Amino acid sequence: MKMIHVILVFVALFSSYIPNATCINNDFCVADLSRPKTPLGYQCKSEKDVTVDDFIFSGFVAGNASKLFNLGITFVNVEKLPGLNGLGISTVRADLGVNGSVPLHSHPDATELVIIVEGQVNIGFITPTKIFLKDAKPGDVIVVPKGQLHFLVNTGPKKAVAFAAFSSSDPSVQTLDLLLFGNDLSTSVLSKTTLLDAAQIQKLKVAFGGKN
Numbered sequence: 001m002k003m004i005h006v007i008l009v010f011v012a013l014f015s016s017y018i019p020n021a022t023c024i025n026n027d028f029c030v031a032d033l034s035r036p037k038t039p040l041g042y043q044c045k046s047e048k049d050v051t052v053d054d055f056i057f058s059g060f061v062a063g064n065a066s067k068l069f070n071l072g073i074t075f076v077n078v079e080k081l082p083g084l085n086g087l088g089i090s091t092v093r094a095d096l097g098v099n100g101s102v103p104l105h106s107h108p109d110a111t112e113l114v115i116i117v118e119g120q121v122n123i124g125f126i127t128p129t130k131i132f133l134k135d136a137k138p139g140d141v142i143v144v145p146k147g148q149l150h151f152l153v154n155t156g157p158k159k160a161v162a163f164a165a166f167s168s169s170d171p172s173v174q175t176l177d178l179l180l181f182g183n184d185l186s187t188s189v190l191s192k193t194t195l196l197d198a199a200q201i202q203k204l205k206v207a208f209g210g211k212n
Ligand SMILES: *[C@@H]1O[C@H](CO)[C@@H](O)[C@H](O)[C@H]1NC(C)=O
Pocket: 061, 062, 063, 064
């Protein structure tokens, strides 16, 4: 291949990596939330429309406690903080009342770093061969590897607070109870596939909004 051809191939290769020309210095791509979300995230907001407010979220306060789990959750993902788009990071805070818990769930696309800020919690994740469980206290940092089914339980006499960071700007959340009891999958199928009895399934369907 002649040198000019080699150069042209390189130019062609690299030009396909140059993102949308509206990106500022190609260093970030603030989400344009008015356009549809794609599997790769949101498209970039035009540079002239980007402001400092795209990089700040001011509501990182305790969420209202849910009745079922006595848990307040405040997620700050790309929809709340458009500047996170494409940066592979986001955050959440969990406020657990007395006896509160974060129910069993997983993030198939994100590793989570949990920082205990207040109170005492039992935190763990479950693998096919082992349970990794810890009584954690303020100052403890726990990493939950991507995809692991995990939970927190407030084991202290007062409220507990944990902050967490995710390795995704828009982590998905799969909550076990909602997958099982928050939809129309029939009690008969659930009973056969989990061996739970029908009465218990019906009770949980009422709690999580499922039918059938
Ligand atoms: C909690 O609920 C109240 C009343 O509905 C609402 O005004 C407030 O914004 C909620 N707090 C949060 C953090 O969502």
